[in-house]
Amino acid sequence: MSYKSILLNLGIDGPIEPLALVGIDLARRFDARLIGFCAADAPLPVTMAPEGAAIAAELWEQSRDEIRQRLKDLRGKFENLVAGAVETDWRGAVESPDAAMARSSRLADLIVTGAAQGASTGDSYRAADPGSLVLRAGRPVLVVANGSASLPTGRVVVAWKDTREARRAVADAVPLMAMASEVTIAAVDRNPDDWIRDGVKDVARFLDGHGIKARTEILKSDDEGNRLVDFLASVRAELVVSGAYGHSRLREWVFGGVTRSLLDEVWLNRLMSS
The missing domain is CATH 3.40.50.620 (HUPs)
Incomplete structure (x- = not known):
C-alpha cells in the first residue's frame, strides 16, 4: 500500500x-x-x-x-x-x-x-x-503546516470518530503511519461508553494488521474541537489524521466544528479524507 x-x-x-x-x-x-x-x-x-x-x-x-x-x-x-x-x-x-x-x-x-x-x-x-x-x-x-519545508511523521494522532469519513482517512493514511514511531488513536466524547472504546480498539487492530502498533486514548470533554487540539499539542503531534465533515451552502463550504478547528490550526500537518 x-x-x-x-x-x-x-x-x-x-x-x-x-x-x-x-x-x-x-x-x-x-x-x-x-x-x-x-x-x-x-x-x-x-x-x-x-x-x-x-x-x-x-x-x-x-x-x-x-x-x-x-x-x-x-x-x-x-x-x-x-x-x-x-x-x-x-x-x-x-x-x-x-x-x-x-x-x-x-x-x-x-x-x-x-x-x-x-x-x-x-x-x-x-x-x-x-x-x-x-x-x-x-x-x-x-x-x-504553514511555512513547513518538511513533513515529520514520527508522532501521528488519529482523530477518531466512528464515521465513513474517519474510516476512509485511516485507510488512506496507512502509508504515512507505517513510517511513524508512535501512533495514537484518540476519541473525544462527553460521555465515553463501550461503543467508543470498542471502536478505537478495532482501529488499533486494523492498523496492527498493517504492521502499525497504536495506542488508544479516550478523552472526556463537551468541547470536542478544543479538547482535541489541546491533546495534539500536549503529545507534540507531527501529523493528525481525520475525516472531514461539511456541506456546501451556495458557493461556500460549511464545515463541522472539528474539521474547522483542525483546518484553522495552521501549525499542524493534517491528512483529511471525506
Missing part, C-alpha cells in the same frame, strides 16, 4: 519552495510521480456602460495573460527545485482553482497543499478553497 502519484497544489502568489520541498521529499519516500499544479483566473471587470465593455474585456485578457506568464515562471521554479530528483509532471490552468483542482484530483493517490488562512476561503480566483479541496477531491488531502 503506497502513494504512486502525488498532486502538489502550489499557490500562484507563492512562495512555492517550502511546499515544493515537502512534495519532493514525499515523492522520494514513496518513489512516486510528483505533479506540480497551479491554477488561477481573473474576475471579469464590471462595467455599467455599453461602451466600456470592450475596454473591460481587454483588461480582463491582460490580467489572464499575466497569469499565464506567472504559471510559466512557476513551472520553471518547480522544475529547478526538483532538479531531476523524482519523476514529475506539470498542470497549469487559467480557470477557477476549485474547478481545476477537482478535475485534476483524478490523477493522484494523494493531494498535498497548504492552507495559510486555515478554513477561510481567501481569494477564490487565486487559491483553491480548502473546503472545496478536501470535500470534493475524492482523494486524501495532506494540508501541510
Whole structure:
C-alpha cells in the first residue's frame, strides 16, 4: 500500500519552495510521480456602460495573460527545485482553482497543499478553497503546516470518530503511519461508553494488521474541537489524521466544528479524507 502519484497544489502568489520541498521529499519516500499544479483566473471587470465593455474585456485578457506568464515562471521554479530528483509532471490552468483542482484530483493517490488562512476561503480566483479541496477531491488531502519545508511523521494522532469519513482517512493514511514511531488513536466524547472504546480498539487492530502498533486514548470533554487540539499539542503531534465533515451552502463550504478547528490550526500537518 503506497502513494504512486502525488498532486502538489502550489499557490500562484507563492512562495512555492517550502511546499515544493515537502512534495519532493514525499515523492522520494514513496518513489512516486510528483505533479506540480497551479491554477488561477481573473474576475471579469464590471462595467455599467455599453461602451466600456470592450475596454473591460481587454483588461480582463491582460490580467489572464499575466497569469499565464506567472504559471510559466512557476513551472520553471518547480522544475529547478526538483532538479531531476523524482519523476514529475506539470498542470497549469487559467480557470477557477476549485474547478481545476477537482478535475485534476483524478490523477493522484494523494493531494498535498497548504492552507495559510486555515478554513477561510481567501481569494477564490487565486487559491483553491480548502473546503472545496478536501470535500470534493475524492482523494486524501495532506494540508501541510504553514511555512513547513518538511513533513515529520514520527508522532501521528488519529482523530477518531466512528464515521465513513474517519474510516476512509485511516485507510488512506496507512502509508504515512507505517513510517511513524508512535501512533495514537484518540476519541473525544462527553460521555465515553463501550461503543467508543470498542471502536478505537478495532482501529488499533486494523492498523496492527498493517504492521502499525497504536495506542488508544479516550478523552472526556463537551468541547470536542478544543479538547482535541489541546491533546495534539500536549503529545507534540507531527501529523493528525481525520475525516472531514461539511456541506456546501451556495458557493461556500460549511464545515463541522472539528474539521474547522483542525483546518484553522495552521501549525499542524493534517491528512483529511471525506
